[in-house]
Amino acid sequence: MQTSFLRQxxxxxxIEKAPVFEPLDPxxxxxxxxxxxxPHPRVLRALSMQEIGHLDSAFLHIMEEIKILLRYTxxxxxxxxIPVSGTGxxxxxxxxxxLLEPGDKFLVGCNGYFGPRLVEMGQRYGASVVSMHxxxxxxxxxxxxxxxxxxxxxxxxxxxxxxxxxxxxxPLKEAADICHHYDCLLVADTVTSISGVPLHIxxxxxxxxxxxxxxCLSCPPGIAPLTFGPRALEKLRKRRSKVKNWYLDMNLIxxxxxxxxxxxxxxxxxxxxxxxxxxREALALVAEEGLEQRxxxxxxxxxxxxxxxxxxxxxxxxPQQYRLPSxxxxxxxxxxxxxxxxSHLLEKFGIEIGNGxxxxxxxxxxxxxxxxxxxxxxxxxxLVALRTALLEQGYSSIRPSFM
Numbered sequence: 001m002q003t004s005f006l007r008q009x010x011x012x013x014x015i016e017k018a019p020v021f022e023p024l025d026p027x028x029x030x031x032x033x034x035x036x037x038x039p040h041p042r043v044l045r046a047l048s049m050q051e052i053g054h055l056d057s058a059f060l061h062i063m064e065e066i067k068i069l070l071r072y073t074x075x076x077x078x079x080x081x082i083p084v085s086g087t088g089x090x091x092x093x094x095x096x097x098x099l100l101e102p103g104d105k106f107l108v109g110c111n112g113y114f115g116p117r118l119v120e121m122g123q124r125y126g127a128s129v130v131s132m133h134x135x136x137x138x139x140x141x142x143x144x145x146x147x148x149x150x151x152x153x154x155x156x157x158x159x160x161x162x163x164x165x166x167x168x169x170x171p172l173k174e175a176a177d178i179c180h181h182y183d184c185l186l187v188a189d190t191v192t193s194i195s196g197v198p199l200h201i202x203x204x205x206x207x208x209x210x211x212x213x214x215x216c217l218s219c220p221p222g223i224a225p226l227t228f229g230p231r232a233l234e235k236l237r238k239r240r241s242k243v244k245n246w247y248l249d250m251n252l253i254x255x256x257x258x259x260x261x262x263x264x265x266x267x268x269x270x271x272x273x274x275x276x277x278x279x280r281e282a283l284a285l286v287a288e289e290g291l292e293q294r295x296x297x298x299x300x301x302x303x304x305x306x307x308x309x310x311x312x313x314x315x316x317x318x319p320q321q322y323r324l325p326s327x328x329x330x331x332x333x334x335x336x337x338x339x340x341x342x343s344h345l346l347e348k349f350g351i352e353i354g355n356g357x358x359x360x361x362x363x364x365x366x367x368x369x370x371x372x373x374x375x376x377x378x379x380x381x382x383l384v385a386l387r388t389a390l391l392e393q394g395y396s397s398i399r400p401s402f403m
Contacts, residue, residue: 033354036214040372046281054271069283076201081227088212091224097245102126107154113165162193167329176205196326208232218371219282223275298325308383313397344389
């Protein structure tokens, strides 16, 4: 009788007919937006490899390789240089929650979309947050940084090295020198710059940095590089209170990722095994190409693209001195609907570029030439497709010499 009753209750919870779907088959896209970009074929193969346990000695060896390769890619000897299980925003929050305590003064450079995200994170963790503001597409001068640091005396300054919403590249060396003079930590967002733009963590004295996997590293999103230098680790060790985020507490992560020997490692969470395979292969590709050659490739293809944009009669938002080779923001000409062009590229050519965010919504397109997608043939394809989409909108400013 009881069994019959339980079966009746169970039957009520079961959908009458199970849904049926065809095997997954996403469309083929050329991803030339602000990210993700197309993964390198070797990375895709690595993602599909046989899974092993996250405490398997073979996996721990792979993790050590990732850490070594990350140090090379970031040009740092920081011992605590790791992949965070999560996207770039997780690594961003890891910096905030580990390096700030309630009441700490936190100075944030806001010259695009991602500075305000740091502001909100800082507020949620109880920091005393101060924002510096510049128009989107501009960068902070040395004088502005020193004035604000001297005035507010923050414990931590956060700057976006490569602002994905604007395509602007913030100089960091002078900022770090000022920070050290005033006993302030410098945290750098390098999500869109790692391996695509010259970046020297140690030489520039950057205290902490985070990045993403889906931009110039040509790996899908889901795992995020993070590095803490000696001053950042000292602040973490001297905290007066526990880190408010258990999952992103780097003290706990360190017990898993930095202990010597499998038997001494403590369990924290199950690492994303196959994503670790992917970023390991992506970083190996960086090392095989060589950083200087990789930076030069991004610069060369960006210059080619900028020249082609000029012949199309299009203008870049950011002055070339501060323009990212990995991410270009193009000003939408008068009379052209930004979304109509991006829709045309996607529907007719299978090419994705990005529309503007925030203050730049409807005013710019964001085009990424990152990692595996920073190639001459892709630049050519993009320019021809963009010309076609513009002509479809009645655009008439293309130079006769185009292509």
